[in-house]
Amino acid sequence: MAVALSDLLFALFGAGFLLSASKIVYTAFFSALRDIPGPWYMAVSDFWLGTHLLRFQQTSTVHELFRKYGPVVRVGPNKVIFCDAAAMRSVYVQGKFPKNPEIYGKLDIDGYEFSLTMADNASHSVRRRAIGSHYYSILSQFQSQMHQITQQLINNLDALSGREPVDCLLLLKNYMIDMVVVSTFGFELGALQKWSVDTPELISDAVSDYPKSSLMKLFVPSLLWKALCLFPNARWRRFSQPVKILKEFVVARIAELPQIDDKKVSDATTLVERLLKHLDAPNSGLDMDNLVMETVAHFIAGTETSSITLSYLLWQLTCSPEVTEKLQRELDEEMPDPHVIPDIGVLQELPYLNACIQEGLRVHGAFTNLLERVVPPGSDFQLMGYSIPAGTVVATQAWSIHRDPRAFPSPERFDPERWLKNDPQCAAHFMPFGLGTRVCSGQPLAQTTLRLATAALVRNFTIRADKTTTKESMKVWHGFSNFPASGQCKLVFTPRTS
Numbered sequence: 001m002a003v004a005l006s007d008l009l010f011a012l013f014g015a016g017f018l019l020s021a022s023k024i025v026y027t028a029f030f031s032a033l034r035d036i037p038g039p040w041y042m043a044v045s046d047f048w049l050g051t052h053l054l055r056f057q058q059t060s061t062v063h064e065l066f067r068k069y070g071p072v073v074r075v076g077p078n079k080v081i082f083c084d085a086a087a088m089r090s091v092y093v094q095g096k097f098p099k100n101p102e103i104y105g106k107l108d109i110d111g112y113e114f115s116l117t118m119a120d121n122a123s124h125s126v127r128r129r130a131i132g133s134h135y136y137s138i139l140s141q142f143q144s145q146m147h148q149i150t151q152q153l154i155n156n157l158d159a160l161s162g163r164e165p166v167d168c169l170l171l172l173k174n175y176m177i178d179m180v181v182v183s184t185f186g187f188e189l190g191a192l193q194k195w196s197v198d199t200p201e202l203i204s205d206a207v208s209d210y211p212k213s214s215l216m217k218l219f220v221p222s223l224l225w226k227a228l229c230l231f232p233n234a235r236w237r238r239f240s241q242p243v244k245i246l247k248e249f250v251v252a253r254i255a256e257l258p259q260i261d262d263k264k265v266s267d268a269t270t271l272v273e274r275l276l277k278h279l280d281a282p283n284s285g286l287d288m289d290n291l292v293m294e295t296v297a298h299f300i301a302g303t304e305t306s307s308i309t310l311s312y313l314l315w316q317l318t319c320s321p322e323v324t325e326k327l328q329r330e331l332d333e334e335m336p337d338p339h340v341i342p343d344i345g346v347l348q349e350l351p352y353l354n355a356c357i358q359e360g361l362r363v364h365g366a367f368t369n370l371l372e373r374v375v376p377p378g379s380d381f382q383l384m385g386y387s388i389p390a391g392t393v394v395a396t397q398a399w400s401i402h403r404d405p406r407a408f409p410s411p412e413r414f415d416p417e418r419w420l421k422n423d424p425q426c427a428a429h430f431m432p433f434g435l436g437t438r439v440c441s442g443q444p445l446a447q448t449t450l451r452l453a454t455a456a457l458v459r460n461f462t463i464r465a466d467k468t469t470t471k472e473s474m475k476v477w478h479g480f481s482n483f484p485a486s487g488q489c490k491l492v493f494t495p496r497t498s
């Protein structure tokens with residue numbers, strides 16, 4: 001007897017429904033993670049957390065979950081988040097759990113993995129060896145260029161003389177790209193100079209277009225996207241192809257390098273020279289395409305993270321006059337001539353400057369999302385009393401660790417003084433650059449630019465918020481990096497009289 005098509009479809013639909021229902025029941029009631037607190041609808045599907053990611057609210061939603069359910073929360077069929085300093089060390093430092101390829105794979109650039117996105121620890125350590133101590137040695141190599149760039153920053157604002165507000169996100173993005181390009185090629189891009197004559201800089205625009213254009217690309221079918229890229233508008237063309245612009249820039253700079261002979265290679269100084277030393281070496285995983293993409297990735301990973309952190313810090317100072325006055329007193333003493341920027345070694349030793357930067361990174365570091373790791377095979381991971389099987393995704397986020405009231409009383413208060421007490425709890429709850437073997441490789445460059453720019457700007461200018469810059473406009477949205485809801489941070493820099 002022939003089976004009617006409608007019966008067949010009904011049977012298939014019924015089977016599918018039963019399968020999904022039994023999966024939900026199993027995940028909720030029989031999985032090894034069943035006893036971990038959390039909302040039931042999150043335990044049965046990754047969908048809910050994903051929606052918050054797309055609305056730039058995942059970090060704040062996760063923070064609320066910790067408040068409601070405590071320091072361990074189940075947020076997916078196979079995902080557990082925690083907010084605890086000891087567990088944080090077990091996962092990222094002692095355990096060196098590998099990154100979750102499902103999340104980090106999505107951050108690959110045009111299909112190329114780079115140091116940030118590599119899930120496999122072994123490939124990552126080879127790549128990290130190629131980068132070597134680059135960012136730790138930049139200070140001795142590039143200090144004079146970094147001082148010049150910071151001087152240019154002062155000149156740009158001096159020229160305006162406080163007459164109009166400045167969007168710090170834009171200004172400091174140009175400052176930062178100048179710094180990153182110097183450390184990568186020893187090449188002076190001059191983005192800040194272009195900013196002063198209102199001329200767009202292709203490379204810094206491409207860096208900030210990248211996250212927006214990649215997000216848009218996610219929602220458009222690839223053929224349609226390719227067609228859209230041909231739309232005859234110069235700004236749109238640039239917006240839709242930031243990686244192409246960055247790649248062409250990197251390739252052109254590499255072509256300008258003198259032939260890399262053995263001698264040159266052995267005293268390699270710039271990032272690119274270091275990477276070239278490992279080009280095509282056995283097991284390096286570094287051919288020319290990978291090398292170019294690793295370089296492009298450092299532009300992207302380093303520029304907005306640093307400029308956003310710095311913008312928030314300056315804004316925070318405008319909200320805390322007593323902190324600014326104290327910082328100015330320290331800087332006035334150390335910088336009798338405001339235009340002479342001290343040696344970076346001197347800035348590193350200024351207690352209040354460093355306390356302000358630590359506190360800025362704590363409250364408003366730019367990269368505070370969940371750092372997802374996978375419990376490796378063969379390990380029985382104990383997470384605050386729960387047994388977590390291998391293959392489970394575990395994660396914490398700096399946003400919540402930095403707001404743990406046990407380490408940071410009144411955690412929302414911007415209070416640099418807390419760093420002057422040398423409280424070990426503060427250090428143990430501090431992870432603005434991540435932790436362990438996957439810690440931010442650009443951290444020394446980021447710290448140096450934060451010190452240089454903060455010292456130069458606070459010593460030379462009275463800074464106040466423009467009327468458009470309010471708590472509401474600076475409310476944090478959480479994307480790849482954090483950013484203000486209004487997309488800008490307008491401040492007024494009036495030269496100080498002494």
Ligand code: HEM
Nearest residue numbers: 115116301302305306309366367433434438440441442446
């Ligand atoms: C305030 C500024 C910065 C912040 C807050 C920041 C934050 C972070 C964090 C949290 C990670 C770890 C991500 C993870 O574990 O998944 C990371 C990794 C990384 N960052 Fe940064 N970063 C900053 C500046 C920079 C700069 C200036 C550069 C380079 C120019 C850079 C390049 C990288 C790279 C290449 C990685 C991947 C490291 C690896 O896994 O080997 N970052 N950053």
